[in-house]
Amino acid sequence: MIDLFGGEEPNQTTREEMAEGAVILRGFARHLEEDLLAAVREVAQLSPFRRMITPGGHVMSVAMTNCGQAGWVTNRQGYRYDAIDPETGKPWPPMPGSFIALAVSAAAEAGYCKFRPDACLINRYEPGARLSLHQDRNERDLANPIVSVSLGLPTIFQFGGLKRADPIKKYALRHGDVAVWGGPSRLCYHGVPILKDGEHPKVGRARLNLTFRRAL
Ligand code: SIN
Ligand code: FE2
Numbered sequence: 001m002i003d004l005f006g007g008e009e010p011n012q013t014t015r016e017e018m019a020e021g022a023v024i025l026r027g028f029a030r031h032l033e034e035d036l037l038a039a040v041r042e043v044a045q046l047s048p049f050r051r052m053i054t055p056g057g058h059v060m061s062v063a064m065t066n067c068g069q070a071g072w073v074t075n076r077q078g079y080r081y082d083a084i085d086p087e088t089g090k091p092w093p094p095m096p097g098s099f100i101a102l103a104v105s106a107a108a109e110a111g112y113c114k115f116r117p118d119a120c121l122i123n124r125y126e127p128g129a130r131l132s133l134h135q136d137r138n139e140r141d142l143a144n145p146i147v148s149v150s151l152g153l154p155t156i157f158q159f160g161g162l163k164r165a166d167p168i169k170k171y172a173l174r175h176g177d178v179a180v181w182g183g184p185s186r187l188c189y190h191g192v193p194i195l196k197d198g199e200h201p202k203v204g205r206a207r208l209n210l211t212f213r214r215a216l
Contacts, residue, residue: 013109018159018171021145021183023110029102029149030176033202036151039096040122040208043067046093047085049124055079061129068095068119070215072138079138081119081215095120102178103147103212110180112145117212125155125195125207133158133168133191136213144214145182151175151210152203153195160189175200 016024029036049063052074066072070081071092085092099120107115123131136146150173157179160168166189173179181188192209199205 018169019185019188022181022185022188024171025106025109025178027176028106028178032098032102033151033176035098037202039098043093043122047088050087062131063124065122066120067093068117070119072121081138099210102149106147106178106180107145112182115144115214117214119213119215121211123209127195127197127205130194131192133160133164133189135187135189137187139213139215141214142186145180145186147212148179149210150177151208152200153198153207155192155195155207158191158193162187164189
């Protein structure tokens with residue numbers, strides 16, 4: 001295909017339905033890669049990536065930071081959203097404009113026209129890191145979808161049903177893909193298996209995931 005827009009427009013997005021209300025928009029964020037990666041670096045300068053502790057006392061293999069009005073955090077006491085970064089004692093960095101625009105347009109493309117994110121969890125997976133099967137259920141109003149942007153090394157996304165034991169389907173997630181799940185799929189279990197080693201030309205030896213939520 002000829003790139004008529006010089007990489008400036010989300011052209012040739014193909015959709016892959018995962019379940020009712022859940023879709024992968026292939027390559028939707030690709031044209032924004034430079035802005036998104038620069039914005040991640042700026043956020044991480046103010047609120048660095050860190051490996052948090054689960055309520056069960058395990059150190060997570062995924063390194064995380066946040067931006068927006070609230071950030072997702074975990075420690076021995078449990079999971080929560082907090083307006084303050086516990087590492088810096090300051091508010092999380094504001095959500096970059098490029099993040100908001102992408103999250104709003106991806107949600108609309110998936111059929112969620114009213115979505116306005118107030119929190120973005122940024123996950124950094126290095127080879128060997130994984131995120132076990134879980135539901136995103138700490139947000140106040142579950143009418144809002146989750147918008148999840150993948151950058152860097154490819155991975156497999158495990159997407160199951162409303163019960164942990166439901167069958168799990170597997171989807172490749174590559175640089176620039178955006179997954180959106182909401183409505184009847186909002187509480188579907190999902191996870192990411194161990195990241196395979198590799199080197200991405202723009203991101204290096206890592207996968208980044210931006211997960212946009214309406215938390216408050
Ligand atoms: C998440 O469930 O928060 C992250 C999913 C992903 O890394 O694709
Ligand atoms: Fe999640």
